[in-house]
Amino acid sequence: MMQKNLLAAALSISVAAAFAVPAAARTPAPAASPNEAATARHYAALIAGTPKTAELTLFFSQMPKGGDLHHHYSGAVYAETYVDFLEKRGFCVDKRSYTIVTDKAAIDADRAKPAAARTCLTTAEVYADDQTYRELLQRWSSKDFHNHGADQPPPDRQFFSTFGYFGPVADSGNFHDGLVELKERAVRENVAYIETMYKLAPFVANADFDAKAWQNAENDAALDVQLRGWMTALDQDAKFTANLADFVAAIDKEAAGIDDERFTMRYQLYVLRLLNPSQVFSSMVSAFKAAHRGGKIVGVNIVGQESRMVPMRDYTLHMKMFRFLKKVYPDVKVAMHAGELALGDVRPEDLQYHIDQALNIAGANRIGHGIDLAHETNAPALMKAMRAKDIPVEINLTSNAFISGIEGENHPVTLYRKYGVPYVISTDDAGVTRHTLSNEYVLFASRYKPSYAEIKKTAYDSIRYSFLDKDGKARLARQLDARFAKFEADMAALERSSAKR
Incomplete structure (x- = not known):
């Protein structure tokens, strides 16, 4: 056991030494201004103990982030925006599969049907149908993934599959x-x-x-x-x-x-x-x-x-x-x-x-x-x-x-x-x-x-x-x-x- 401990200590020292910065190469940090020092104190209070996440949100929302x-x-574009893009492109969403229909002949044929029989929804119709809209957001993003009990795919599959749903409006003229x-x-x-x-x-x-x-x-x-x-x-x-x-x-x-x-x-x-x-x-x-x-x-x-x-x-x-x-x-x-x-x-x-x-x-x-x-x-x-x-x-x-x-x-x-x-x-x-x-x-x-x-x-x-x-x-x-x-x-x-x- 002692040999193992000595070996571990030696390995730790050798790894640390490999990353050490020579004293001569260290550049002293410039002195903080009074406002910077006050900001640092305020921030330190927010992360002390149990982090104050609401206040941290306020802090970082205002902080310049480069x-x-x-x-x-x-x-990066939100699913709601992609729904808006449907109207701009003249596309619709199939409310059975939540996929985008881009074929004009298929869109025209669906619009010729009685309202009750139609399955391809415009932007306005998606917003008017709360069930479809909610389900669409869950398919096109991670919305509600962790706070509902419906059957759903593993998170990696959920994530990567979203691009297939909104792809036609992400890549078409918008x-x-x-x-x-x-x-x-x-x-x-x-x-x-x-x-x-x-x-x-x-x-x-x-x-x-x-x-x-x-x-x-x-x-x-x-x-x-x-x-x-x-x-x-x-x-x-x-x-x-x-x-x-x-x-x-x-x-x-x-x-x-x-x-x-x-x-x-x-x-x-x-x-x-x-x-x-x-x-x-x-x-x-x-x-x-x-x-x-x-x-x-x-x-x-x-x-x-x-x-x-x-x-x-x-x-x-x-x-x-x-x-x-x-x-x-x-x-x-x-x-x-x-x-x-x-x-x-x-x-x-x-x-x-x-x-x-x-x-x-x-x-x-x-x-x-x-x-x-x-x-x-x-x-x-x-x-x-x-x-x-x-x-x-x-x-x-x-x-x-x-x-x-x-x-x-x-x-x-x-x-x-x-x-x-x-x-x-x-x-x-x-x-x-x-x-x-x-x-x-x-x-x-x-x-x-x-x-x-x-x-x-x-x-x-x-x-x-x-x-x-x-x-x-x-x-x-x-x-x-x-x-x-x-x-x-x-x-x-x-x-x-x-x-x-």
Whole structure:
């Protein structure tokens, strides 16, 4: 027993030493202003003992939060808005299946029926039928999932199935209106910047490429030759080039007027990991080319439920595709969904390498979720590397709790914080799981009780680790300075008012 204790102590010391910061490298924090000190005291009182969550909600609703860096456009728009979009597109909802009908002939045929026989409801009819409306919200989001007793699917299936319901109106001509809603909500919530995963980058299918990619998956040299050959072919494909140009032009048009002196939005293109290798790689090529051009497209991501068969089978292959394109376009930033897995989702050995490969093969600039960290074979070295290379993890507390059941002390944010890995607080799909960035800060503060200084640093880090250019980061940091000065003055006044009572 003594040997085990000594071994454990030695291991603890060696891990701690690996993460230690030399005294000479430590930068003393600047002295707090009186208003900042008063705000820190007020905040400390809110998290002391049993956290005062109502007051924390008030606090964080008013606090400037910088940016939201892990944000899906289609999952951020609320289901109620998608119901409104039905009318704009001339679509309807089948009240038997809660799916959207887009076929005009089918819609016209249904509208020709007597009112009692009709099954496809317009926006107004959905709102008028409370039973249908309530059920629709439960299918199209997580509404009421934990407070009613009806039969329902597992939470991960519930979450990912919502996109199939509202997809036709999320992706059909409503993008600008959705962006306007997200901007207005962000401004009301004191969020200055969103970096949203906006659209699936264009792709093409090639069955021969698929067969060869699976064959070459373990042969890096052969795979690189194959990838370079098809990338060259795509470069010379006039139709592919024209489609990509139209795609980027459409994003510029939809994004027009979103940025102003209060708010900035930038866009990541994403690749869907559920597709075949040719579709994934050609989509990556599109995304990297678009991001390389500059402008409002600032990065590339990969999305889709990580635990499904195809993403698990092709995970390493996808990371090698990213590695190849990062060499071709080293300036392009990559944020990677990696390690969004919990014990039991997959075989234990499949929890041991996803973050590792995202960092060390794909060259990710940020890690999204990263919740399987404690199971990764190389976890201590990964955390040390992320700290040394200044690679942050995007923390999504509501999403991780709902989809994967990972929360509280079981969430690896405890590890990331303990070993100095940079992190940001983000929302993921706030429309589906029905929350806000303010609420994510409430959860973070009430569960883990960070200091006000750490909270404030987290807000600034959401700008620092964005994929904005240097000037954009500097501009938003200056705005954040002014917003925090006002916020802290307000909180100091509130503390004085409270002390008089």
